[in-house]
Amino acid sequence: MGAMANRRGFIVTLLMLAPSTVLIAVFLIAPMLIVLGYSFAGRDAYGGIVPGFNLDSYRELFQPLYFPIFWNSVKLAFWNTVLCVLTAYPIAYFIAFRAGRFAPVLLILMLIPFWIDFLIRISAWVVLMGRNGMINSVLTATILDEPARMLGTYGAVLVGLVYAFLPSAVFPIYAALQPIDRALLEAGRDLGAGPVQNFRRVTLPLSMPGVMAACLFVFVPSMGVFAIPVLLGGGKSIIIGNLIVQLFLDFRNMPLGSAVSVVLLVFSSLGILLYMRALRRVEAARA
Amino acid sequence: MSETSVLTQGQKTRIWIEANLLGRLAPAVTLLAYLFLFVPIVVLVAYSFNASRSTVVWSGFTFDWYGEVFKDRGLRQALQVSAIIAFVSALVSTAIGALTALAIVRRRFPGRDALATLLLAPMVLPEIVMAVALLVFMVALNITLGYFSMIVSHVLITVPFATLIVRAAAASLDRRLEEAAADLGANEWQIFWRVTFPLLLPPIVTAFLLAATLSFDNFVMSTFTSGVGTTPLPLRIYSMLKLGITPKINALGALMVLLNVLVVVAVMGRHLKLILKK
Structure with missing residues (x-):
């Protein structure tokens, strides 16, 4: 009787887990393995896959044509991460320590951009930064003689990226700051630590896991973005995401496109690994 | 000597300056960031009612563009x-x-x-x-x-x-x-x-x-x-x-x-x- 109930319980558990396991295995892991296989395959004249094993696609990526794209992606992702984290920290700090009863309102406001269609938000910036856009009309009325070129520049892409990723940086930092025991800060104050010292020695170290999570959430996805460089950068500041779109949808070069995707996946996995190692170090230092 | 003089006058001044700097920095950045996040959306919505094709010059209120959306x-x-x-x-x-x-x-x-x-x-x-x-x-x-x-x-x-x-x-x-x-x-x-x-x-x-x-x-x-x-x-x-x-x-x-x-x-x-x- 007991064994039968046990066996029935086991079957129920299996049935409950089956849909998500099948989903991940069939539509995530299997496709990724195919991409990995294709990245080592050959290619016929029409872009079709020729079974085989060679490193041609990876070798091609090191050519001067593609290498700048990788460098540009890492650079843009880096500056985006720096700007997002530097801006997000004071925001999260304010919400966690100073905002009082307005904190939930500020948090919900920070969530709204998440819910508004990404392209619509970016299109707002296309309008603002256009040659005859609002920013230019303010600038020409005050300090400039001629409208400045904003759309199609590196700076415009960076503004778009910060705009898109800022909320992703605020939430993890807030989550790390919020539970900090206020008594620790008081203790620091009683021992003569000024606000800066208190911040540097108490608040900042305790919030480091949140800062690292923010870096992860901003850095990894910003390399795969492709709409922002097209719409705000005029297609000149190309990054890995654009390369993947071009190779798959325009050139139909699946082996090379697969190799680029594998490289992006390796970058992201490295980011995740670094994050987990740093997190462990922080936790070990605290214990 | 009062019992609060553990801190020298210099330390107290430093703490006051630091507190003001830190205290002002966070709200200022927060305010600017929320403006940065929301002004574009507000502008976008406002100019959807603009009568002219321009996205800068305001030339009157209209619902025409919404009509265009539904006609497409x-x-x-x-x-x-x-x-x-x-x-x-x-x-x-x-x-x-x-x-x-x-x-x-x-x-x-x-x-x-x-x-x-x-x-x-x-x-x-x-x-x-x-x-x-x-x-x-x-x-x-x-x-x-x-x-x-x-x-x-x-x-x-x-x-x-x-x-x-x-x-x-x-x-x-x-x-x-x-x-x-x-x-x-x-x-x-x-x-x-x-x-x-x-x-x-x-x-x-x-x-x-x-x-x-x-x-x-x-x-x-x-x-x-x-x-x-x-x-x-x-x-x-x-x-x-x-x-x-x-x-x-x-x-x-x-x-x-x-x-x-x-x-x-x-x-x-x-x-x-x-x-x-x-």
Whole structure:
């Protein structure tokens, strides 16, 4: 009787887990393995896959044509991460320590951009930064003689990226700051630590896991973005995401496109690994 | 000597300066950042009512651009595609998410934590790589791109969110209610449909709405998994944007902002009420 109930319980558990396991295995892991296989395959004249094993696609990526794209992606992702984290920290700090009863309102406001269609938000910036856009009309009325070129520049892409990723940086930092025991800060104050010292020695170290999570959430996805460089950068500041779109949808070069995707996946996995190692170090230092 | 003179006058001055610097910096940055986030959206909505084609000069109030949006057959078709996909993928994703969440919270089985982590993979992996992988997979299996491939791709990226929401709610559910039902002679099936499910319905609805919004707004997955004749709204907007901005896009954007805000209010209405009452 007991064994039968046990066996029935086991079957129920299996049935409950089956849909998500099948989903991940069939539509995530299997496709990724195919991409990995294709990245080592050959290619016929029409872009079709020729079974085989060679490193041609990876070798091609090191050519001067593609290498700048990788460098540009890492650079843009880096500056985006720096700007997002530097801006997000004071925001999260304010919400966690100073905002009082307005904190939930500020948090919900920070969530709204998440819910508004990404392209619509970016299109707002296309309008603002256009040659005859609002920013230019303010600038020409005050300090400039001629409208400045904003759309199609590196700076415009960076503004778009910060705009898109800022909320992703605020939430993890807030989550790390919020539970900090206020008594620790008081203790620091009683021992003569000024606000800066208190911040540097108490608040900042305790919030480091949140800062690292923010870096992860901003850095990894910003390399795969492709709409922002097209719409705000005029297609000149190309990054890995654009390369993947071009190779798959325009050139139909699946082996090379697969190799680029594998490289992006390796970058992201490295980011995740670094994050987990740093997190462990922080936790070990605290214990 | 008073007992407060542990700190010298110099130290006190430094603390005062530091406190003011830090104290002002955080609110100033916060204010600027919120302006940075919201001014573009406000401008977008405001200029959707502008009578001229200009996106700078204000020349009177009009609803004409909204009329243009509704007259556009391509947009209507794209809206229909997006709505169907958002509904179906949110339904599938919520069902899978709820089952998984209940299994993780309630069932004991080996490798539970590892599985729970693995299921979150679509949240951290680069979306474009998953999209490309699905495209390659569909092509390799000779599956025509269209509703099926797009729904699969949207389910894949929304399931982790649905699972997390239901999981958090299931973990805080009072188990004594189910035990009481069992004591009263209800079988497992009855307990689930009469007790557990009704209690979990609000988070399940939240998960559904979140999944539907994420699917409706999804752009990266759809770029690779949509087929001929099944262009969803975000892809349509993207090709319109590439051709140039018109107030029609502003009007469409304003409509989508309205839709998204309505969903937020529907989801967070209860929380908002609680906050306002305080």
